[in-house]
Amino acid sequence: MTSSFSRRSFLGLSAAGAMFGISSCAGFSGGGGGNSDGDRSGGSASLDVSWWGDASRAALYDEALDLFGETHSDVTITSQFADLDPYLERLATTAAAGSLPDVLWMRDTHIGRYAAAGSLLDLSPYLDEVIGTSALGDAGVASGTVGDGVFALPTHYVGQAILTNDDLLAAKGIDPNGLVTWTDLADAATASADGAAGIWGLQDATLDTTHRHLEAFIRQSGGELFTEGGGLGADPALLEEWFEYWKSLRDAGVVPPADTTTEANATGWSGDLLTVGKSTIRLASTNHFKIVQDLTDAKIGLHSVPAAAGSTNDWWFFPPILLSVAAETGSPDAAAALMDFFINDTDAAAITRLNQGAPSSAAVRESLIPLLNEEETAFVDQISIEMEYPSRPFPIRPEGAEQFNSALTRTGEEIAYNQRSVSEAVATLVSEAHGYLPEA
Amino acid sequence: MTALLPTRRIRPDVDADAGPRSRTSRPVKLLLHLVVITAGAVMIYPLLWMIASALKPEAEIFAEPGLWPNTFTWENFSTGWMALGIPFSTFFLNSFVIAAISVVGNLFSCSLAAYAFARLDFRFKKTLFATMLATIMLPFHVTLVPQYILFQSIDWTNTYFPLVVPKFLAVDAFFIFLMVQFIRGLPRSLDDAATVDGCGPFGVFWRVILPLMRPALAVAAIFTFIWTWNDFLGPLLYITDRALYTAPIALNAFLDSTGATSWGPMFAMSTLSLLPLFLVFLFAQKHLIKGIATTGLK
Numbered sequence: 001m002t003s004s005f006s007r008r009s010f011l012g013l014s015a016a017g018a019m020f021g022i023s024s025c026a027g028f029s030g031g032g033g034g035n036s037d038g039d040r041s042g043g044s045a046s047l048d049v050s051w052w053g054d055a056s057r058a059a060l061y062d063e064a065l066d067l068f069g070e071t072h073s074d075v076t077i078t079s080q081f082a083d084l085d086p087y088l089e090r091l092a093t094t095a096a097a098g099s100l101p102d103v104l105w106m107r108d109t110h111i112g113r114y115a116a117a118g119s120l121l122d123l124s125p126y127l128d129e130v131i132g133t134s135a136l137g138d139a140g141v142a143s144g145t146v147g148d149g150v151f152a153l154p155t156h157y158v159g160q161a162i163l164t165n166d167d168l169l170a171a172k173g174i175d176p177n178g179l180v181t182w183t184d185l186a187d188a189a190t191a192s193a194d195g196a197a198g199i200w201g202l203q204d205a206t207l208d209t210t211h212r213h214l215e216a217f218i219r220q221s222g223g224e225l226f227t228e229g230g231g232l233g234a235d236p237a238l239l240e241e242w243f244e245y246w247k248s249l250r251d252a253g254v255v256p257p258a259d260t261t262t263e264a265n266a267t268g269w270s271g272d273l274l275t276v277g278k279s280t281i282r283l284a285s286t287n288h289f290k291i292v293q294d295l296t297d298a299k300i301g302l303h304s305v306p307a308a309a310g311s312t313n314d315w316w317f318f319p320p321i322l323l324s325v326a327a328e329t330g331s332p333d334a335a336a337a338l339m340d341f342f343i344n345d346t347d348a349a350a351i352t353r354l355n356q357g358a359p360s361s362a363a364v365r366e367s368l369i370p371l372l373n374e375e376e377t378a379f380v381d382q383i384s385i386e387m388e389y390p391s392r393p394f395p396i397r398p399e400g401a402e403q404f405n406s407a408l409t410r411t412g413e414e415i416a417y418n419q420r421s422v423s424e425a426v427a428t429l430v431s432e433a434h435g436y437l438p439e440a
Numbered sequence: 441m442t443a444l445l446p447t448r449r450i451r452p453d454v455d456a457d458a459g460p461r462s463r464t465s466r467p468v469k470l471l472l473h474l475v476v477i478t479a480g481a482v483m484i485y486p487l488l489w490m491i492a493s494a495l496k497p498e499a500e501i502f503a504e505p506g507l508w509p510n511t512f513t514w515e516n517f518s519t520g521w522m523a524l525g526i527p528f529s530t531f532f533l534n535s536f537v538i539a540a541i542s543v544v545g546n547l548f549s550c551s552l553a554a555y556a557f558a559r560l561d562f563r564f565k566k567t568l569f570a571t572m573l574a575t576i577m578l579p580f581h582v583t584l585v586p587q588y589i590l591f592q593s594i595d596w597t598n599t600y601f602p603l604v605v606p607k608f609l610a611v612d613a614f615f616i617f618l619m620v621q622f623i624r625g626l627p628r629s630l631d632d633a634a635t636v637d638g639c640g641p642f643g644v645f646w647r648v649i650l651p652l653m654r655p656a657l658a659v660a661a662i663f664t665f666i667w668t669w670n671d672f673l674g675p676l677l678y679i680t681d682r683a684l685y686t687a688p689i690a691l692n693a694f695l696d697s698t699g700a701t702s703w704g705p706m707f708a709m710s711t712l713s714l715l716p717l718f719l720v721f722l723f724a725q726k727h728l729i730k731g732i733a734t735t736g737l738k
Contacts, residue, residue: 054693059525085697093588096588270700270703271502294700
């Protein structure tokens with residue numbers, strides 16, 4: 001058998017491949033930009049900044065970083081981003097290697113774990129010296145406090161809300177402003193559901209990937225999802241009541257069956273039942289209001305989460321979008337200055353606007369108002385109004401909180417797919433949670 | 441030990457199968473075809489849906505989930521191409537460079553390793569072979585963090601070195617195993633003849649084994665290309681500079697799971713990024729089937 005695969009051609013091919021790659025690709029230039037060992041001669045600093053999101057968010061934040069660079073010409077800045085799940089995966093790996101990006105956006109669900117592991121810088125020495133916190137208030141600083149240190153500060157807040165399709169509600173003669181209690185919500189949903197037209201009254205919140213509304217429901221009763229010590233704080237009876245509420249609406253045909261919800265959830269906001277006009281009400285985050293309104297021609301309404309009858313009045317809470325500095329950063333001073341920039345600088349906020357939520361600083365929110373359109377103003381107003389209400393402290397998520405969050409989704413699925421009764425599913429949820437959450 | 445077993449010729453399996461099949465009656469044949477075609481249509485539907493969605497205006501994708509677009513538009517392609525501020529061709533080129541070097545590396549290193557395991561005698565050969573096979577069963581995630589720390593400590597993050605250098609060190613045990621199986625099927629008398637003519641172990645490899653291994657090399661090359669082209673986690677961890685992104689990482693930049701994903705541009709660019717794989721598979725299909733049929737991996 002003769003072969004054209006001679007040694008000469010083989011060697012030639014590999015050499016050509018290698019030369020081609022090395023000569024044409026910056027990927028082989030070595031060193032790499034960004035990380036803490038970058039060029040720092042002459043007292044200049046280098047910062048690698050990291051956030052989650054897509055390319056459109058990256059364009060805004062890069063523009064803001066350019067603005068920071070104008071006044072901090074001695075700081076070399078690089079940035080990186082990825083969608084939330086890959087972002088968290090990269091964070092976990094780089095944290096294990098001790099090479100976290102210098103400045104990084106942090107989830108409130110993860111701050112407890114990263115701070116306890118010593119991956120983040122204690123910002124206490126910089127507070128009020130470099131990073132202004134007067135516009136954040138004590139609650140803002142508390143949201144990044146783990147143990148004795150402050151390991152993060154909020155740049156933005158999101159809140160819980162209900163979104164309504166006001167056109168569909170008006171056609172049924174229902175006033176969207178009347179959804180004050182959970183019973184009101186169920187009644188309005190039942191009245192607005194229209195099986196013949198393929199319109200559901202309310203979307204299933206138990207199958208969402210986060211369960212902030214359940215947490216609101218628990219806080220309204222005076223309890224907490226987690227105890228101070230990080231254990232499970234929720235009363236099992238209350239958990240049952242929550243799942244029972246959704247089950248009865250699902251059984252009545254007001255809330256769509258599990259497979260419809262699962263299919264719609266897989267498409268994100270573009271295919272959401274509210275966006276495509278197939279449901280009248282859904283629970284959401286406050287910042288989802290603008291996303292949904294931008295995707296549909298129908299008039300979307302934004303309202304506070306309903307309260308339970310006899311609810312506490314200080315249940316309000318606002319999950320923070322946090323910003324942290326890596327413990328091993330080579331330029332802590334520049335990193336702190338950049339944090340202050342993202343929290344307090346009104347020019348930066350004019351670029352990033354409401355992309356991650358409502359700015360945490362009341363002053364920055366105020367400065368943005370003239371730049372905003374009607375929906376954006378409604379969103380900021382909603383958060384500002386709710387923040388005026390009394391709110392008792394919101395405990396830091398303990399280690400195991402993410403696992404409990406996924407367990408809640410799984411419990412919701414088991415019930416929605418009729419694999420288990422509510423009491424069985426909740427009993428399993430609670431007994432398993434005692435295994436991975438600290439006893440407290 | 442197995443390498444010392446008597447050599448055997450490649451069996452003409454195809455002919456043995458042809459007999460009974462030709463006796464199958466016409467209606468049964470028709471029915472079988474129908475089943476296969478239906479199954480094929482079901483499998484290809486998501487792909488067709490993606491291509492159709494790439495050609496629809498974004499608002500129509502989920503509102504009109506059928507296959508045929510009401511409004512036909514190329515807009516998703518033009519917005520997607522420049523969505524990251526860098527033309528998508530850069531990401532394709534990056535992916536291609538990594539895939540091409542990986543193919544060269546895997547063919548070179550795995551074939552040498554396979555030759556050693558199949559033909560040469562050395563101490564602890566069986567133990568080493570078993571260890572090598574065991575690495576197939578080791579989940580990627582186990583070595584992820586130590587590997588990252590290693591490459592981080594030699595300052596290789598944000599370069600392509602962590603993605604391609606290991607390929608030159610025969611780390612893909614699957615390909616080594618595949619090639620070992622193939623080499624074991626080659627008659628030993630050829631090696632002996634070459635040795636009589638004055639070839640050393642490397643000469644035998646280079647002049648006899650390697651040219652005969654072409655089907656196995658083709659399989660390894662194709663799979664390496666496909667796996668490297670599709671690899672997400674590796675580039676995600678090591679590449680953070682946007683100009684160095686590979687196609688899958690660039691596609692991820694369309695996703696915003698906390699907000700509104702740009703589905704249209706993402707489908708458009710996904711469609712384009714499938715083309716190289718499709719072409720590779722189309723042109724290499726013959727070699728792939730030949731390679732799989734002759735390496736004992738049926």
